[in-house]
Amino acid sequence: MRVDRRRVASLAVLVSVFACTPSDMAATGGTGVAAASGALGPLHGPPYGSPRHGSPHQPRYQPGAPGIGDSDFPADGNGGYDVAHYALDIRYTPSSKQLSGLATVQATATQGLSSFHLDLAGLRVGKVTVDGAAARFSHEGDELIVTPARPIDRGAAFTTAVTYSGTPRPERDPANLGTYGFIPTDDGAFVASQPNGAKTWFPGNDHPADKATFDFTITVPEGTTAVANGEQSAAPVTSGGSTTYRWRERHPMATYLATATIGKFELRQGTTPGGVPLLAAADPRFHASLGKLYTLSGEVTDYWSEVFGPYPFSSTGGVIDDYQAGYALETQTRPLYGGFSPQDAIVAHELAHQWFGDSLSITRWKDLWLNEGFATYAEWLWAEHKGGDTADATFRAFHARPASDPIWSYPPGRARPNDLFDQSVYIRGGMTLHALRRAIGDETFFELLRTWTATHRYGNVTTDEFVALAERMSGKDLGPLFDAWLFEPRRPASPVT
Numbered sequence: 001m002r003v004d005r006r007r008v009a010s011l012a013v014l015v016s017v018f019a020c021t022p023s024d025m026a027a028t029g030g031t032g033v034a035a036a037s038g039a040l041g042p043l044h045g046p047p048y049g050s051p052r053h054g055s056p057h058q059p060r061y062q063p064g065a066p067g068i069g070d071s072d073f074p075a076d077g078n079g080g081y082d083v084a085h086y087a088l089d090i091r092y093t094p095s096s097k098q099l100s101g102l103a104t105v106q107a108t109a110t111q112g113l114s115s116f117h118l119d120l121a122g123l124r125v126g127k128v129t130v131d132g133a134a135a136r137f138s139h140e141g142d143e144l145i146v147t148p149a150r151p152i153d154r155g156a157a158f159t160t161a162v163t164y165s166g167t168p169r170p171e172r173d174p175a176n177l178g179t180y181g182f183i184p185t186d187d188g189a190f191v192a193s194q195p196n197g198a199k200t201w202f203p204g205n206d207h208p209a210d211k212a213t214f215d216f217t218i219t220v221p222e223g224t225t226a227v228a229n230g231e232q233s234a235a236p237v238t239s240g241g242s243t244t245y246r247w248r249e250r251h252p253m254a255t256y257l258a259t260a261t262i263g264k265f266e267l268r269q270g271t272t273p274g275g276v277p278l279l280a281a282a283d284p285r286f287h288a289s290l291g292k293l294y295t296l297s298g299e300v301t302d303y304w305s306e307v308f309g310p311y312p313f314s315s316t317g318g319v320i321d322d323y324q325a326g327y328a329l330e331t332q333t334r335p336l337y338g339g340f341s342p343q344d345a346i347v348a349h350e351l352a353h354q355w356f357g358d359s360l361s362i363t364r365w366k367d368l369w370l371n372e373g374f375a376t377y378a379e380w381l382w383a384e385h386k387g388g389d390t391a392d393a394t395f396r397a398f399h400a401r402p403a404s405d406p407i408w409s410y411p412p413g414r415a416r417p418n419d420l421f422d423q424s425v426y427i428r429g430g431m432t433l434h435a436l437r438r439a440i441g442d443e444t445f446f447e448l449l450r451t452w453t454a455t456h457r458y459g460n461v462t463t464d465e466f467v468a469l470a471e472r473m474s475g476k477d478l479g480p481l482f483d484a485w486l487f488e489p490r491r492p493a494s495p496v497t
């Protein structure tokens, strides 16, 4: 994600207000330091927080956990299974704001399951089946709890089908996360779900630790366009006043990166100069920006493919909608720009996320700098590539911020759930990479970035893994550098003279 400058300013004001609240003081106190040093140690426990297996005293089947085990977002995601594929068949009528859907979720049980949860907010569930048999369910808050007719063995593949409908209600959190999820607009919907808004439009395991492939079947009134991730798997079909669009993202994708953005759109399709299929779309209000979005997205995709390693997906592009989100989101293969014509830096940022955030996804939200620090650093690299400020100059300008600047008191290596998108996670995260580059040299640094994206392509990553790879490839003890830049609540010394 990247917020525009106006929103950065308003968030900065809110941050200074929140700096006085007791919860924030606790987070910056001793416990914050302890958590920070722990973040450099090994990850504890299994990634999904699942219970011990094979104990003779444990029943063969147990309820799946209501959360995936991210202590900062305890209700997000779910335990006990791993989703492989979502097939989302939705119909949306902009005039009535009515959505009806059939979500088919293919998963593998990671424990014996007597019941399990899906995340779903605000919509009404009509029916649930598991492997074709009607299942019992209850919907409590944002948790849909499913009890299959027969319990599910550990390791078994199972398919859950959920029929649901209603008026989608986006999540609204103006002080921290903004408005996100399925956001109805005059002509359709703007669908940008970071961090946990996928649950506002489909039932799933709504956390980036569980990635899956997606098929979308989206039916809208004739004359309206639906743009999702990946490629169109069939030509649109119009019948009886409705048009059905089919999209497929065949590479694993985090739920928050899925989109089904609906409205009046002008499209431009082709390939990048380097040969990657390219689709740009713009609301007619942004007709004048469509050409630039198309050309720039192609140029940036090709350049990052040289710098970061091969482009991970089968198509690229972008969508400008007329919803005034005040942010852009790196929706997989097709970033969304909410209500503005994106400048170079934002396109460079969102397309860098295709490697850092989308192909390589974080395992816990606290490691968000692995997305935002890298995408911010990409903005600096792009400026230098185009003959603007060098990365050194950009770094120096940020380092010159006074000691009282909030980025020095907020260590970016531990993103806080009540201030997830703090500018430190972006700017000081980017500075961390520049400090690393100065410590290990350009050759090793860029080889490290390409090795990082190749090793963990389509997977999940942690800060510990990045630090370990950087140390292995450079042969240096980088603990003090990462500690100073990511985990200390003060301004580190500058490696740039």
Ligand SMILES: [Zn+2]
Pocket (backbone or CB within 6 Å): 001, 002, 349, 353, 371, 372, 375
């Ligand atoms: Zn971003």
